[in-house]
Amino acid sequence: MKGIRWLMVFPFLGILGGIPFANKVTPYVLGMPFILFWLVAWVIITSIIMAVVYRFDPDVREEERT
Amino acid sequence: MNAALVIIFAFLLFSLYLGVQARKGKDMNLEQWTVGGRGFGTIFVFLLMAGEIYTTFTFLGGSGWAYGKGGPTFYIIAYGCLAYVLSYWMLPKVWKYAKEHKLMSQSDFFVSKYNSPLLGVLVSLVGVIALIPYLVLQLKGLGIIVSEASYGTISSTAAIWIGVLAVTVYVTISGIHGSAWTAVVKDIMILVVAIFLGLYLPFHYYGGIQPMFEAIEQAKPGFLALPDKGMSVSWFISTVLLTVLGFYMWPHTFGSIYSAKSANVFRKNAMILPIYQLVLLFVFFVGFAAILQIPHLEGSDADLALLRLSIQTFDPWVVGLIGAAGLLTAMVPGSMILMTASTLLAKNVYKVFSPSATDEQVAKLAKYLVPVIAFISLYFTFRGGNTIVALLLMGYSLVTQLFPSFVLSLMEKNFVTKQGAFAGIIAGVATVAYITLSGSSIGTLFPSLPQAVQDLNVGIIALIVNIVVTVAVSWIPTRSVSFDTEKRAM
Numbered sequence: 001m002k003g004i005r006w007l008m009v010f011p012f013l014g015i016l017g018g019i020p021f022a023n024k025v026t027p028y029v030l031g032m033p034f035i036l037f038w039l040v041a042w043v044i045i046t047s048i049i050m051a052v053v054y055r056f057d058p059d060v061r062e063e064e065r066t
Numbered sequence: 067m068n069a070a071l072v073i074i075f076a077f078l079l080f081s082l083y084l085g086v087q088a089r090k091g092k093d094m095n096l097e098q099w100t101v102g103g104r105g106f107g108t109i110f111v112f113l114l115m116a117g118e119i120y121t122t123f124t125f126l127g128g129s130g131w132a133y134g135k136g137g138p139t140f141y142i143i144a145y146g147c148l149a150y151v152l153s154y155w156m157l158p159k160v161w162k163y164a165k166e167h168k169l170m171s172q173s174d175f176f177v178s179k180y181n182s183p184l185l186g187v188l189v190s191l192v193g194v195i196a197l198i199p200y201l202v203l204q205l206k207g208l209g210i211i212v213s214e215a216s217y218g219t220i221s222s223t224a225a226i227w228i229g230v231l232a233v234t235v236y237v238t239i240s241g242i243h244g245s246a247w248t249a250v251v252k253d254i255m256i257l258v259v260a261i262f263l264g265l266y267l268p269f270h271y272y273g274g275i276q277p278m279f280e281a282i283e284q285a286k287p288g289f290l291a292l293p294d295k296g297m298s299v300s301w302f303i304s305t306v307l308l309t310v311l312g313f314y315m316w317p318h319t320f321g322s323i324y325s326a327k328s329a330n331v332f333r334k335n336a337m338i339l340p341i342y343q344l345v346l347l348f349v350f351f352v353g354f355a356a357i358l359q360i361p362h363l364e365g366s367d368a369d370l371a372l373l374r375l376s377i378q379t380f381d382p383w384v385v386g387l388i389g390a391a392g393l394l395t396a397m398v399p400g401s402m403i404l405m406t407a408s409t410l411l412a413k414n415v416y417k418v419f420s421p422s423a424t425d426e427q428v429a430k431l432a433k434y435l436v437p438v439i440a441f442i443s444l445y446f447t448f449r450g451g452n453t454i455v456a457l458l459l460m461g462y463s464l465v466t467q468l469f470p471s472f473v474l475s476l477m478e479k480n481f482v483t484k485q486g487a488f489a490g491i492i493a494g495v496a497t498v499a500y501i502t503l504s505g506s507s508i509g510t511l512f513p514s515l516p517q518a519v520q521d522l523n524v525g526i527i528a529l530i531v532n533i534v535v536t537v538a539v540s541w542i543p544t545r546s547v548s549f550d551t552e553k554r555a556m
Contacts, residue, residue: 008151015144016306020299023137025283025290031275033283033290039140040347043147043340050154050337059158063330 004056011046015039071216073386074393078232081251081394085236085244085401092243096429099241100170100409101324106246108331113249114242114322114402115335116342120256121399122207125392126369128346132353134368136282136289138297139350145306146343149313154336156314158329159476165324171406172320173414176468179475182484183418189468190410192495193317196461198443200316201403205230205447207369208396214373215389217382226447229397234440237401238433242325245401252394257345259391264348267355267375275351282357295517304523311529312466318399318406352376408435460502463525467494470533483540490536497528 022038029037054060092098106114124142131139160175167178172193177186208229209222216225236244272278283290292299314320326332349372356363356371360378363371376388412432417423423431471487474480482490500506501524508527509520 005155008154011148011151015148016303019144019292019302023292023299025279025288028276028279031279033137033279035137035291036140036347039143040344043143043344046147046151047337047341050151050340053154054333054337057333060330060333063328 002058004053007049007053010049011042014042014045018042068217068219068386069382070386070389071219073383074212074215074389077251077255077390078228078393081248081397082232082236084247084251085232086239088236088243088247089240094239094241094429096170096409096413096425096432097168098243099429099432100321100405102242102246104165104324105327106325106331107327108334110246110249111322111326111331112335112338112342113253114246114325115319116249116253116339120253120345120395122204122211122392122396124346124349125256125395126207126210126372128349129353129356129372130369132350133356133363133371135297136286137291137293138302139353141302141306141309143343143346144302145309145313146346147340148306148310150336150339152310153314153339154333156473156476157323157332160320160323161326161329161332169324170321171409171414172315172317172468173410175320176471176475176487177414179480180471180482180484180487182488183414185484185488186414187418188488188491190317190414192464192468192491193410194407196464197317197403197407198439198446200461201400201407201439201443202446204396204400204403205443208393208400209447210370211373211389211392211396214370214377215385215392217377217385223448225393226444229393229400230440230444233397233401233404234437237404238436241405242322242402245398245405246325248394248401249398252391252398255387255391255394259388260345260348260352263372263376263388264351267379268351270379271355271359278351278355282354285358296521298518298521300518301521301523304521304526308466308523308525308529309462311469312462315465315468315472317410317465318402321406321409322402404436404439405432407439408432411435411439460498463498463502463528464495466525466529467491467498467532470494470529470536474536481540482536485542486536486538486540489539490532493535494528494532497531498525501525501528 018038019035022035024035025033027034032040092103097103102110128139128142131142163169163178164175167174169175169178171190173186173189176189177183205226209226212220212225212229213222220228236248240247268275268278272281279290292302314323323332352372352375356375360371360374363374373388373392377385380388409432412428412435416431417428468491471482471490474482475487507520507524508515508522511524511527512520
């Protein structure tokens with residue numbers, strides 16, 4: 001199940017690929033300009049993605065055993 | 067003596083105490099001193115890694131950028147986040163290899179992978195040349211913070227001297243253990259101070275976060291997004307990418323990888339660190355809050371936004387806490403830099419040219435070098451004019467030049483030869499130097515290209531030159547030449 005690591009591509013797509021579309025001040029979301037909200041949202045999604053990867057990565061378990 | 071000063075000094079003494087006591091019960095050989103005996107768990111490694119993000123640059127510069135540049139500031143959150151993603155894949159590999167081969171420094175990694183001590187000398191020199199200006203930047207920040215927060219009762223010069231002495235003492239005695247312990251205090255302080263300021267100031271002056279942003283948008287339409295020219299979308303993407311690649315190439319960051327006790331430490335950190343760096347948001351909020359409250363900070367004075375607004379708003383004891391947090395943000399990375407630069411020079415430069423030196427002598431030399439490097443940095447802090455500014459601009463680009471030969475060496479079949487790595491790094495570093503000293507941008511070099519290409523971070527050019535040279539030189543058959551070049555270079 002090492003393929004789970006491909007999830008790590010999404011933060012790059014969301015942040016670097018998304019920025020041309022997210023580069024605007026309005027609408028404000030959660031009090032922040034849209035561009036900032038977009039980045040903050042992706043930071044949080046990234047943490048979630050990394051938690052999922054960690055949960056299913058066989059290397060993690062293998063190391064815990066040793 | 068005002069309350070602010072008392073608090074700053076109390077924290078200074080407390081950190082010094084923590085830094086020195088960290089030595090207890092450890093036999094300080096080089097492995098203990100520089101990589102903590104490879105025994106640090108998730109929390110210490112987390113703090114060391116986080117400690118290198120929350121430097122004075124983020125404290126002063128993060129709010130300063132928000133104040134002076136607006137939207138482009140957000141790149142800081144983006145690159146940190148993506149660098150941690152990369153770390154999940156990259157750091158466990160580095161750590162395992164380092165443990166198997168008992169590596170102590172970043173240069174050791176290149177020496178071992180490419181089987182060339184001379185490559186280690188080159189990597190060390192690039193590292194030290196990038197590190198010293200970085201340390202100078204921290205010291206200048208420390209001076210500004212303490213002198214502002216003490217309402218001018220301590221001069222910046224005196225503050226820098228005191229800070230450097232404290233760091234030198236505990237680094238020499240406790241090495242990385244000292245850095246880790248002071249990082250504990252620093253991170254707690256920064257968390258409390260940043261979140262408090264970042265929420266209090268917008269609410270106090272504007273009645274909330276969104277009203278603050280709306281007021282800024284009204285006064286300066288578009289300031290909160292990326293502009294069409296200059297720091298545009300293509301600048302953002304290219305700068306974030308380059309910074310992600312360079313992120314772990316700083317010798318002190320690379321070296322702290324070795325201090326972990328298992329590879330899972332990094333995998334765990336890769337989940338927490340992205341969220342944790344959102345603390346920076348609050349630092350940005352402070353800078354934004356200052357825009358309409360203290361206008362007219364021009365140029366590098368923008369970095370004073372956070373301190374000036376705080377002094378205008380709070381009682382001295384709050385300012386003292388801010389000053390103490392600022393002091394610690396300089397001391398922790400400062401201590402890591404001093405230790406790393408000393409280890410590089412002792413182990414990867416001195417030892418190469420006098421191979422008969424014992425491990426004990428090398429460890430001793432590394433410790434003696436700490437005050438020497440501290441004094442050199444002090445000299446540049448007080449005397450360095452334009453040279454140091456140029457070096458500072460180069461620092462990140464310089465260490466990024468180590469990335470191609472580093473990352474290719476992680477592949478199972480690495481086609482890069484030591485000559486290729488050597489030539490690539492030199493070509494990249496030379497390009498960085500030329501570009502920085504001549505003040506070029508892609509726009510000035512190739513004015514006919516479309517705007518989006520002109521705005522690309524100019525560091526990309528150096529990296530491309532580096533990769534082309536690395537690949538080209540690696541393809542030249544070198545079996546017979548290699549021995550000669552190695553000998554001639556000696």
